[in-house]
Amino acid sequence: MMTEEQYAKVRAAVLAGEDPFPELMAECRRSAKLLIRTRGLPAHYSLVGVWSEEAIEEAFADWTAVRLVERGQLKAMLQRSPVLNVFRKECETSVRQHLIDRLKRSQSANLYQRVRRLFQQGENFIPVGSGTGTLWRLSDGPTEPANQEEHALLGVAWALGDFEVIRYDPQAKKLSPLLAAGELERFCRGMLAAGAMTAGTIVRAIELRFAIETQHTPAPLDDHAAERGETDPQLTVPNEDLATATLAELTERQRKVLRGKSAEVPVRDLATQLGCSTGTISHELRQIEVILARLGADAPDVLNKVLDELLKEEA
Amino acid sequence: MTSRPPTDATTQSPKAGGVWTFWAPRREDHLVAGILDTSETDIWLVPLLANTEWAADADIALDPDALGYEALAPISSTGWVLLEQAAEPVGMLSEQQLRSLTDAREAFETDRRVPHPAGPAILSDKDPRKDAHHAREDDLRAYFDPWALLHSQNELGPLVKGRREHFGIDLETWADELDVDARTWRAFERGEADPDATIPAKALARALASIDVLVSLRVLELAGESVRKHHQAPEPGAAKARRRRGIRRALRHDPEAAEQAAARYMSALAKELGL
Numbered sequence: 001m002m003t004e005e006q007y008a009k010v011r012a013a014v015l016a017g018e019d020p021f022p023e024l025m026a027e028c029r030r031s032a033k034l035l036i037r038t039r040g041l042p043a044h045y046s047l048v049g050v051w052s053e054e055a056i057e058e059a060f061a062d063w064t065a066v067r068l069v070e071r072g073q074l075k076a077m078l079q080r081s082p083v084l085n086v087f088r089k090e091c092e093t094s095v096r097q098h099l100i101d102r103l104k105r106s107q108s109a110n111l112y113q114r115v116r117r118l119f120q121q122g123e124n125f126i127p128v129g130s131g132t133g134t135l136w137r138l139s140d141g142p143t144e145p146a147n148q149e150e151h152a153l154l155g156v157a158w159a160l161g162d163f164e165v166i167r168y169d170p171q172a173k174k175l176s177p178l179l180a181a182g183e184l185e186r187f188c189r190g191m192l193a194a195g196a197m198t199a200g201t202i203v204r205a206i207e208l209r210f211a212i213e214t215q216h217t218p219a220p221l222d223d224h225a226a227e228r229g230e231t232d233p234q235l236t237v238p239n240e241d242l243a244t245a246t247l248a249e250l251t252e253r254q255r256k257v258l259r260g261k262s263a264e265v266p267v268r269d270l271a272t273q274l275g276c277s278t279g280t281i282s283h284e285l286r287q288i289e290v291i292l293a294r295l296g297a298d299a300p301d302v303l304n305k306v307l308d309e310l311l312k313e314e315a
Numbered sequence: 316m317t318s319r320p321p322t323d324a325t326t327q328s329p330k331a332g333g334v335w336t337f338w339a340p341r342r343e344d345h346l347v348a349g350i351l352d353t354s355e356t357d358i359w360l361v362p363l364l365a366n367t368e369w370a371a372d373a374d375i376a377l378d379p380d381a382l383g384y385e386a387l388a389p390i391s392s393t394g395w396v397l398l399e400q401a402a403e404p405v406g407m408l409s410e411q412q413l414r415s416l417t418d419a420r421e422a423f424e425t426d427r428r429v430p431h432p433a434g435p436a437i438l439s440d441k442d443p444r445k446d447a448h449h450a451r452e453d454d455l456r457a458y459f460d461p462w463a464l465l466h467s468q469n470e471l472g473p474l475v476k477g478r479r480e481h482f483g484i485d486l487e488t489w490a491d492e493l494d495v496d497a498r499t500w501r502a503f504e505r506g507e508a509d510p511d512a513t514i515p516a517k518a519l520a521r522a523l524a525s526i527d528v529l530v531s532l533r534v535l536e537l538a539g540e541s542v543r544k545h546h547q548a549p550e551p552g553a554a555k556a557r558r559r560r561g562i563r564r565a566l567r568h569d570p571e572a573a574e575q576a577a578a579r580y581m582s583a584l585a586k587e588l589g590l
Contacts, residue, residue, distance in 0.1 A: 015405055072384030076365040079336055079405050080344045090344070155435030158442045211368055279449030286443060 146195025
């Protein structure tokens with residue numbers, strides 16, 4: 001294990017432009033493994049639906065290649081981390097975010113088909129042209145093509161407000177889609193209100209709005225595990241693990257907001273208590289909802305365990 | 316009192332265009348930021364964030380060639396920090412990058428469109444980026460608070476009063492502990508007394524240590540200002556005659572003498588604070 005002195009030396013060298021030292025990468029590997037093994041990380045965060053040794057190694061290798069090397073995040077993490085303890089926390093956050101991004105990509109794999117099906121089968125969608133270049137518009141919407149520029153698309157998409165994230169269902173045999181049918185339809189109709197678009201443009205808007213990275217094609221999920229008679233690992237995950245995973249993912253402020261919410265403290269009072277704005281409280285409440293839904297931790301029994309733990313911490 | 320945490324000593328001093336990390340009391344992590352300007356005691360900076368998720372039309376994207384990774388400069392969140400919060404240099408902005416950030420800030424301040432924004436404008440109250448930006452501002456506040464505190468007053472006494480009351484410290488007890496007359500201390504806190512004449516630098520340093528004020532050149536500046544404002548020098552001449560008549564000597568404000576007294580007091584306080 002790295003000492004504080006070693007970390008200071010390696011950090012200074014890497015920030016000065018040297019290649020990452022093997023000791024530093026070993027520390028990164030250790031942090032990633034600890035997160036996966038001890039923080040109750042659910043199996044659906046793994047591309048193969050289980051956290052085997054191989055899956056952990058694959059996740060570490062992918063995180064290293066994409067985040068640390070390709071995007072230069074190692075340097076960013078070192079800059080923000082004057083001491084080893086902070087660096088470890090940064091690693092943990094980065095690995096978790098990487099796994100969540102992969103999860104979102106997996107969930108969005110069939111978006112194009114879903115959008116096309118919605119346009120073909122839904123009411124009031126009018127096609128203009130044919131093939132992949134077909135423009136779609138609403139029967140009571142604008143007929144002119146919408147601005148295809150990414151900033152314009154993203155601006156319209158953000159203005160549609162929040163979208164409910166689908167709760168992870170451990171009984172399901174495969175991952176839920178990114179957006180439920182009703183929410184996908186709301187998104188599409190909102191976009192088409194700005195002008196006619198192709199299904200591909202809508203998918204691009206979804207990718208931009210939900211920060212779905214498209215440059216890396218993830219390995220397919222092991223949808224056939226259940227067919228082969230294997231046990232879905234999620235079915236055996238005890239609520240304690242989900243509570244652990246939830247607590248590990250919540251930031252300090254989100255924990256306080258969740259405690260306040262459970263005690264029915266009004267938003268304004270909570271903001272005063274935490275010394276922040278009411279907008280910040282609203283943001284954190286949304287982030288908490290997303291975390292709970294993604295982990296499947298919003299089930300009452302799991303949520304109660306999370307709240308029990310938070311109350312214990314407070315005491 | 317909050318002092319700078321130990322970092323690798325560097326001979327470089329922060330200047331415009333530099334990319335440095337900055338520390339703040341009670342924050343474990345450092346903030347990476349680009350320096351837009353500096354003064355003798357302060358630094359004007361723009362945070363450079365690795366999280367680009369909530370980009371809008373008042374944010375500028377920095378290519379990886381600036382920092383080695385893609386970063387977001389939230390132009391609406393430029394702010395001042397104290398010079399002592401600069402921890403270490405980690406890079407340098409090109410002239411073009413620095414210009415684009417300062418131009419963007421100027422545009423933002425004059426309600427013009429920020430050139431080449433990183434994200435689209437927020438068009439609706441429903442847009443979740445609005446609240447996300449509030450959260451971002453609240454996160455960054457920890458870095459700007461020490462500067463804001465030390466610039467909330469233009470002399471040291473009233474600032475000390477505010478901090479003492481914030482911590483619920485009783486004036487009489489505190490003055491007693493500091494071995495300073497309570498009336499004298501009260502006058503200093505009210506901005507009515509010259510600390511050089513009434514409060515030993517050692518006592519003031521002890522007081523500052525207990526009210527969580529960041530050790531900085533700005534503290535010296537404020538102490539100096541307290542002296543400059545309230546320093547009274549005896550009227551020149553006729554002292555003997557006054558003494559003979561039993562009259563208290565007349566005092567007057569002499570800017571030159573006040574400046575000398577301020578310099579002397581700041582130097583003594585700097586020594587006590589380890590600056």
